[in-house]
Amino acid sequence: MHHPGPPRFTSVGESVELAPRNPDRICDDGGAEGGVEDQDDAPVGAGDGSFRWRLADRPVDSDAAVDPGQGSGAVSHLTPDEPGVYVAELEAPEGVHEQVVRAFPDVRHEATFRVADEDVEGDVSDADRVSVLGAFNDFTMGTHRARRENGAWVLDASLPPGDHDAIFAFDDSFDPYARAEVTVEGPERPRVRLDARRAGDDREDDEVVVTATARAAPDGDEAPRVEFHLDGRDGLSWDDVTVDGDELRFPGSSMADGGVARIHAVPVAERHGIADTLSLTVDGEDGGGTLGVDRPADAPGWVRDATIYQIFVREFAGETVDTTFREIARRVEYVASLGVDTVWLTPVVASPTRHGYHATDLFDTAADLGTRAEFESMVERFHEFDIRVVFDLVVNHTSRDHPAFQLHRAGVPGYEDHYERVPVEENATDVDWAGDDAPGVYFNWTQIPNLNYDSLAVRRWMLDVIDEWAPVVDGFRCDVAWGVPHGFWKEVRERLKAASPEFLLLDETVPRRVGFRENEFDLHYDTDLYYALRDVGTGDAPATALLDALGASAQRGYPDEAVHMRYVENHDEERYATECDEGTLRPAAAATFTLPGAPLIYYGQERGVPEQRGTMRWHDGDAALTDYHRRLVALRTEEPALRADGVEPVGVEVVEGGADGDGVGAGGAGTDPATDRVVAYERSGAGESASVDAVTDPLVVVLHFDSGSVTVRLDYAVDTTDLLTGTDVAAGDDGALRVEDAVVLRGRPSTGN
Structure with missing residues (x-):
């Protein structure tokens, strides 16, 4: 089936791609199923003409339309221009599918990146062109150009709340370049978690209850509300569902055919957060069997305990x-x-x-x-x-030495759309691409063109x-x-x-x-x-x-x-x-x-x-x-607490030592240089680890970011044996501890924090 997948969540002004799934089930002649024979590398053609997108519904004041993008239109784009629900229809070989796109209000604000001449090593006052790139434009040169203003280079950009970084590439080169930062005030994202249960202990009560627990953003003042969304690939419909605040209910019998019900929820406050998803199954013909609950977005349990070693192969x-x-x-x-x-x-x-x-x-x-x-x-x-x-x-x-790219640039039929193309006037590289367009690349990566x-x-x-x-x-x-x-x-x-x-x-x-x-x-x-x-x-x-x-x-x-x-x-x-x-x-x-x-x-x-x-x-x-x-x-x-979730700051006082000389600090950052080089925290809690089944004995970690060693006191009772080295780090009888780089100490639960 080529259904495009779950509902998509975005903001006004942000594009969403609309694409049929399982393209390997398409024949070159436009039919379904048979597929194209596997090739050693880039396939030519994929029956794109078998698919058509149309916008079936949109908010009343919207003028948005489906954009076919850089292809045949089988993969298209929708950029919402008003908040609300958009419904795009995909005409596929085996039928018509709906893709729901929920657009929330645009939270971006105008901000200005600025680089003064003195911030750049070298004279850039007469630069011919200055590309500005960052996460806001996927680090693409040539799309955003700075202007000259009062002895500085500036760029206005529409950015969401948060801290943003931009690179100014003078004459479209990183020699020289400069960085600029800007902070956009505004709310961060709320969060939500979904859980599911039976309405009662009796299996005769087959109702399934999905509960959403929404949490405000750390700096948010508004309690989030929750929006539930169903998945168009499932048999469960809104006629089966009752929503009351943060609960969604439906009879298990509505899934009696052994199907799956995927429930999505989005937290919404001053801005929206990312969705959480549950995948539910019920066994038994009457829907009264065991409720199966899967959280498809969560990592496998082993990942929380993993320790990774990266090898740079050659x-x-x-x-x-x-x-x-x-x-x-x-x-x-x-x-x-x-x-x-x-x-x-x-x-x-x-x-x-x-x-x-x-x-x-x-x-x-x-x-x-x-x-x-x-x-x-x-x-x-x-x-x-x-x-x-x-x-x-x-x-x-x-x-760019891949045969597919060479055939693409040489105009071989079937490879026209394999790579991104940009107008030659936006080409920020020093390469003469000998045509009306240039390949899409990030940064100055001219040797690795982007796939389309x-x-x-x-x-x-x-x-x-x-x-x-x-x-x-x-x-x-x-x-x-x-x-x-x-x-x-x-x-x-x-x-x-x-x-x-x-x-x-x-x-x-x-x-x-x-x-x-x-x-x-x-x-x-x-x-x-x-x-x-x-x-x-x-x-x-x-x-x-x-x-x-x-x-x-x-x-x-x-x-x-x-x-x-x-x-x-x-x-x-x-x-x-x-x-x-x-x-x-x-x-x-x-x-x-x-x-x-x-x-x-x-x-x-x-x-x-x-x-x-x-x-x-x-x-x-x-x-x-x-x-x-x-x-x-x-x-x-060995220590479950180090794989758990709980982290709490521990007050620390530097009483002697540090590369900057002896210092007597009262604790807290900024009191003196030595204290600024030390941090301590408690690690405890069951967390979500596959190896942590119960609340564990707390550990206290003390880190010293400097050469030499320091003597510290903690606002926390600990054993003085360092679990990393097995040595006693007590520095006298007054609770002081000697720390060179890092110590891990067992807390004394009876004393507490």
Whole structure:
């Protein structure tokens, strides 16, 4: 069935793509079912003419229409211009389907990014053109140009509430460039959680009750209301349903045919939040059987306990050995010795680059790394040590040396719509594309043109790529996830989870965006904590900034059930120890292991590799640092509190020490330099972890972001044995503690906080 999927939720002015699902079930002649034979790479044609979109209903004052986009119209777009409900109809080979789009009021406000001449290294006063790019335009050059005004370059933009960052690229180049920040005041997103139960204990009362628990945004004054929405793919209709405030009820007998009822709810206050979803089933012919409740947006239980090790593939084997799948397999025991349970490999498909993100064949492994059989053998070697393998999935773009792009640019029939096209006047690259248009790219990535998801053939092509690798591995890390349409990721999630509910989907969205949590990804980059740890490490923020960053998840609208990847570095970032002050890597790493979420170790982080993508240091690596990371992994595994959700600040007073000299602080950030380098917090609570079944004994973590050591006192009674080292850190009989980089102490529950 080509039904486009669940209802979509957006705001006025934000486009939603409308696309039929399961394009692999389309014949080249426009018929359904038979499908196109699998090809080694990009398919040509997908029966796009079989589909037609029309807008069947819209708000009274709306003039919105369906936009066919850059394709045949099988994939189209709708940009709401008024709040309300829009109904788009898809005429498909097997019938007509409805796609409901609920548009909420536009919360954007006009704001101005500004860069003064003195903020730029070099004279840019006579720059011919200045591109401004950021998350607001998906980091696309050439679409937004700054103007010259009173000795500065400025750009007006319509932005939602929150903090925003923009890059000014002078003469459409990053040499030089400058950054600007602006804050738009306004409400953050409310949140909602759905639960379901029977109306009574007696099975004769077959009524199903769905309850929505809505929570205001951290800074919100308005109590959220809840909107329920049904899924057009199910048999349950509004005639079966009764809604009373935060409850939705329907008779179980309305699902007696063994079908599924998917219930969606959106919290609405000053602005709307992301939807939560329940998938309900009832067994028995009369609907009086067992109620099955599934939360399809939630991550598998193992993800909350995961510890991830990222391998930059071609630098892992060492200085004199070429890295291959066989050589990685020979080093699996090292990865296992760290205690991690998940490994993420940078791309392994054919590519002319060492990093692998410029793919030239998405269906085969890179020749220098080994054969497909050798790749699968390496995966099995990891599995022997109970280590899951995450495949780096690159479906936003290909190399411009991919045959499909070459045929696209050469005008070969059938490839016209495989890649994005922009008017040549918006081309911000230094490439003469020799035509009336240029490929769509992000940043200055001229060698990796964006695929065109308005093409049904491209969507089928990428789904074939996913189907090719998913049976072999345990998850996908999705490169440039923010560049691929939401509707496609929703389809991918349902497709993969139907085959393997435990499969992992990790998004790369930098900065992170809460919309990718809505029935799309299990695990999310925590860019807020990453940037906070960098600022702490460079001395630009107090240590308590990491707790502020932790609260950003709720401010952005992530539900409590969301799982975030905590990291200090990866292949796209400079090494933490190279960029930050001496003595700050260990406490930063400890933060990622002692805060909620899934911690990541980037290969070489634990061996002292100084270069961003440097060769793994085997013979001369930092053995003490490696042991430190092993102890962090082991402690998190042993202590349920470190995998739970509860985090509470603990008052800390620096009484002696610190690189800035002795200081006597009263606690709290900003009192003196030494105190600003220390933070303490309690970890406790059952949380949502698969391994945490009950409230656990609390632990207290103290981090010191500086060289040397400090003596501190806590507003919390603790045992003085450091669980990381097994040593006593008491500094006298007055409750003082000696902290070098990080200590983890067991709280005394009888004393309390």
